[in-house]
Amino acid sequence: MAEPLDDYIDAVTKALALPVEEAWRSSIRANLEVSLRLGRLVDEFALPDETEPAPVFTV
C-alpha cells in the first residue's frame, strides 16, 4: 500500500534524476520522515523577516 510520502518521493526522484530502487524506498521514506519532522520543528519557530542566515561564524 502506498505511503503518504511516496508520491512526493517519486516526483523528486524524477526531478533530480536519482536512481531510487524499490528496495531502498522504505529506508529513504523513514529518513525523509525524520528530516521533515525536524524541519517542521525549525519551521514552527517564528523569526523576524530581517533575519540573515548564518552559514559562516565570524563573531
Place this chain on the structure above:
Amino acid sequence: MTTKPEMTASEIASAVAGRKMSALDATEAALARITQHDAILNSFTDVTADRARAKARAIDADIAAGKTVGPLAGVPFAVKNLFDIAGLATRAGSKINRDLAPAKRDATLIERMDAAGAVLVGALNMGEYAYDFTGENVHDGPSRNPHDTTRMSGGSSGGSGSAVGGALVPIALGSDTNGSIRVPSSFCGIFGLKPTYGRLSRARSFPFVASLDHLGPFARSATDLALAYDAMQGPDADDAACTTTRGLEPTTPLLANPVSDLRIAIAGGYFQQNLFPEAVEAVSRVAKALGATRVVDVPEAARARAAAYVITTTEGASLHLDRLRKRPNDFDPAVRDRLIAGAMVPAPLVDRAQKFRRWYRAQLAEIFKSVDVLIAPATPCTAPKLGQVNFNLGGVELPVRANIGIHTQPISFIGLPVVAVPVPLEPLPIGVQIIAAPWREDIALRVAYALEKMGVAAAPSPKGF
C-alpha cells in the same frame, strides 16, 4: 632512552630535542605498536612507514647538525583518511573515492604539523563520508574501542579515537561536523578539541557539510592537545571560511593559568536530559571539581539540533548528488538512503535552519556575557556495542546511530570551541564537553588542563587488547 607506549607528545618532543631519544626510535616504536595492535583495533587504513622514517631521519640529521627543531619534533601522528596525503587517494571512508587520483599535496594541517616536526605515520579509518557517529564502516570494517574491542570507537573520526585511545600514536587529527571529534573522544577516553568554526584550515580535506565542518586534534593529555592546536593555527587562503581576522593565539603558555577566576556553569535543560547514569556522573564530577553550581538553560537547544540535522542532510546530499546518481550501489546503503532523503528536503526548511542559526547564536552570545565556560555531556552514554541498533534513552527506545550526537550537535551548530575531556569511569570512560565563547580555545584548554591536574580528567590506559 626507550619509548613507552603511553609517552605523551610533549615527552617525546622533549626527549628528541634533548637527544635522549632519536626521532627514528620514536617513529619505529609507533610503527611497531601499529603492527602489533592494529589488526585488532583496525584504526589505520594506510601506514606511511617509508615517509615517516624519511622524516624522522631528517629531524635526527637536523638535531645532529645543531639546527633548531619544532615543538613536535619526532612526535608520531596520524590523520583521518579524509585529509589529503600526497601520494594517496583521499578515500574519506568510502569505496568510491578510492578511484580518485592520488593527492598531489598534503592537507594544510598536515603541512603545519610536519613543519613543527611531527611525523605522519598513516591515515585512519572513519565512517563513510563522515556521515556517522559509530566508527563503523562497511568497506573497511569498524575501528574498535581500545577499552573493549566489542564496542564502538565512535564516529565519524573512529580511527582517530581508536589509535590515540589505544596509544598507537599520541596525536591524531580528525573532523567534527556534528560531534565527530567529541564523540570518539568520549567513547575512547581521550582529549579532543573542536576549535571555533573557521579557526583551523580545512584546505585539502574532503568536505561533508561546508557550513558546519571543523578539523581538530585528539591527544592523551591537554598539553598535547594544545601543542598540536598551536602548531596548526594560522590563516589560509585555501579555505574560504578560515579566519583572517585572528592572529596566532598560542594556548600552550596559558595552560597552567588558574581557573579560579573563570565563571563556569552547567548547561541545563536539554543538556540534562536523555542521559545514562554514567554521563550524569561524569558531568557531576567535572562540575564539582570546578566548583560549578550555577545551571544555565540554553534556549531552544532541541531546535538547534534539529536545524543542524536538516543542514547536514541537505548539504551532504548536495555534495554527493552526482555520486548518488552514478554509483549508488557503491555507498554504504544506510548512508546512501540518508543522503537521498536529504536531497528531498524542501529548500525553505534549509534556509530557515540557517536563519535560526543566527538567532540561536545570539542567545549563546548573551549567555557568554556572564559565563566563561559551559559544561555539558559529550555523549549520552559510554561506548555502545558494535552493531547495536537501539538504546533506551529517557524511557524511550531510540536508534543509537542518530542519537549519539544529540548533545554535541547544538554546540557545533554555531561553531563554539569545545574540548572533550575524558572522565575515566569504570568499566568505560566517557567525555564531558568544556565549551567556551567563540575564539576562546585557550579557556577551554585551560580548564581541561586543570581537570587533568586535579585527576578528574585522564586518558585511561587501553585494556581491551
